[in-house]
Amino acid sequence: MDASVSPFAQGLDKTTANYAALSPLSFLARAADVFPDTVAIVHGNQRTDYRDFYRRARQLASALAGLGVGRNDTVSVMLPNVPPMLEAHYGVPMSGAVLHSLNTRLDAAVLAFQLDHAECKVLITDREYAPVVKEALSIASVRPVVIDYSDPQFPQDGERLGTLDYEGFLQSGDPDYRWTLPEDEWDAIALNYTSGTTGNPKGVVYHHRGAYLLAQANVITAAMTGHPVYLWTLPMFHCNGWCFPWSLSVVAGTHVCLRWIRPKAMWDLIADRKVTHLCGAPIIMSTLLNAAPDQKRALDHVVEFFTAAAPPPESVLAAMKTAGFNVTHLYGLTEVYGPAVVNDWKAEWDALPLDLQAHKKARQGVRYVALEDLAVLDPETLEPVPADGQTLGEVMFRGNVVMKGYLKNPDATEKAFAGGWFHSGDLGVMHPDGYIQLKDRSKDIIISGGENISSIEVEEVLYKHPDVQAAAVVARPDEKWGETPCAFVELRQGAEVGEADLIAFCREHMAPFKAPKTVVFCELPKTSTGKIQKFALREQAKAL
Incomplete structure (x- = not known):
């Protein structure tokens, strides 16, 4: 034995007996072996067991x-x-x-x-x-x-x-x-x-390694114990359904397929199939809450709802809780297999007033158990910004649930991984307790008269108005200020609030210079996953 080589480096090699590649494919094989008769998939009247x-x-x-x-x-x-x-x-x-x-x-x-x-x-x-x-x-x-x-x-x-x-x-x-x-x-x-x-x-x-790890992390994050029943309101084409097609096999859960998003179908499946979990953008919450009274169902169990994109306003969170849903805020990108950050809720926060609970829930949170590192860094120096909840930096990721890279695009891959971190392009702050909160996409920050205005901050204020159902804020070119905030707003049915009313409301609830100078009432363009298409709104704002 070579004395210069550690004994832990000798005779302890990988073999077929002690090593196998990590892959979520093994989850289905195990589920079929252990729970062959358990219903794996429900689709209309069709039932498929794990065998x-x-x-x-x-x-x-x-x-x-x-x-x-x-x-x-x-x-x-x-x-x-x-x-x-x-x-x-x-x-x-x-x-x-x-x-x-x-x-x-x-x-x-x-x-x-x-x-x-x-x-x-x-x-x-x-x-x-x-x-x-x-x-x-x-x-x-x-x-x-x-x-x-x-x-x-x-x-x-x-x-x-x-x-x-x-x-x-x-x-x-x-x-x-x-x-x-x-x-x-x-x-x-x-x-x-x-x-x-x-x-x-x-x-x-x-x-395969990343998919394996995030699928298991979903099970932990979503507390998928017992026999989970998952309703497919999130498109499976979106980040592979946040890896949940693989997660359910870990615990032999049931997939409830949903071909089209329809409020009555969702309520019926949730109530009749005893759905325990579902995911989706805020539009899914709106669809459930705004369903006609004769389409809604009373639930005798709590349903875990995981949402991403913009944090839900306090009124929506309260309405979801009343309807029987516990909402958890997730955050991620396609490049990190979907969700890689979770707003892990702490029991002591239950004692806070509802407005402070909503403030806590608006934060994106902390890293998934499968993510090695999450930080808010200065994009130039890659140094962490102060954890003061105020200083803006870029949110960056590092670990096994970060993509391999961009297919046939080495330049974009190298840029995304500069300095040994995945650069998300999202701007945020780090709070003293280690929870991050997004403030904007780097391209969505509005620079007005030399001052940075977060479009998310303005949107959060707009969502507090009782007549606002959905809102998005983008920059509108301005000869004097360079850019000014322009708000696009969907109103609730029957609302009669006007542009001046909303601008005054914003000026009352935030620094006046951050309030929108323009308000456009319209139906907001959305992606297939319910995210508001700000790029389309930016073009509209330029044309105003």
Whole structure:
């Protein structure tokens, strides 16, 4: 034995007995072994147990392999929240391929760009989207094998675009297909594209290790004990449904699919299926709360609701609590597998007045258990800003649930990882207790007369007005001040408040120079995940 080498470095190598690549694919295999008869998926009148869920995932992997699909090939899916979307989250990577989930609300040109950029080999598409997919395929250079999905629970009359039907294709696969874990846990498992509001979208690459860790972290963060029942109000194409398609298998929970967001369907499923968890943007809360009285249901259990994007106003939090929901604020980006920060609630905060509780809940929070580091840094020096709740810095991430990088875009990857941190582009503060709070996107800070104005701060004040249902604030060019805050507002039904009233309200509740100079009443443009499209509002503000 070499005395210069530590004994812990000798004869203690990785073997098949003591090492396996981390991958969420193993979660489904275990669930099928231990809980084969437990209902895994509910879709309309359809029920699938874990035995069949695992069988169908292996059939999909086998059928894809039969087409020549293998390691690092791209399989794209254009699917709503239906069982094949869950099957794809396992079957595609079981074949060694990378799952590319397409946003079902994108236009044909963007879809074509993504199919080409991802070098798509196979496309599984729901017939509802046939018109836009057909146009995208006519624009794209790639010629993937197209597999049409016909939903038996909610039939669509869209055109068939390929020669293969999903169910028939699946049946061609071997239900006992001997899939293997990835050769390396650093192998790509999924590809998700950013929104591309400034130029072409960037392809964010996830690895098996990160998906494994965030899926387990979701279980811990969401306290998924017993038998969780998860309602799919969050699109699965969005950051792979924040990795929850993999999380539920950890605890053999039940996926309740929801093809379309409809208030009555949500209330009925929550009440009848005893839903315990759901996720979504604030628009989901609004849809539930604003449902017609005859559509709402009284709940005899508490439902955990996880939301991201803008923090819910105090009035919404109170209404959700009354309706039976406990709201937890999450924060993340596509580049960190979805949620990587949670507003971990402390028991002692329950004794605070409701307005102070709302102030606590408005903060983004602390790092997920799977994230190694979260900081608010000076973007130039990378030094931490003072934890005073006032000093602005850029929110940065570091750890295993940060993306591999941007596909075929080394310059953007290098820029995003400069200095050994992932630069989020979000500006925020660090509070003395270690909780971060977002103040704005770097591009959304309004510089008026040399003063920085946080659009989020102005929005928070607007949301406190009882007649405001939704609000977004952007910069409007101004000859004198350079920029001034311009507010776009959706009013509650029956409200009659005017522009001068809202401006006066803001001036009363914040520094007057921060109040909007212009208020536009309109329906706010939103993404498919319910986020307000500020880039569109900035263009409108410029044109005013």
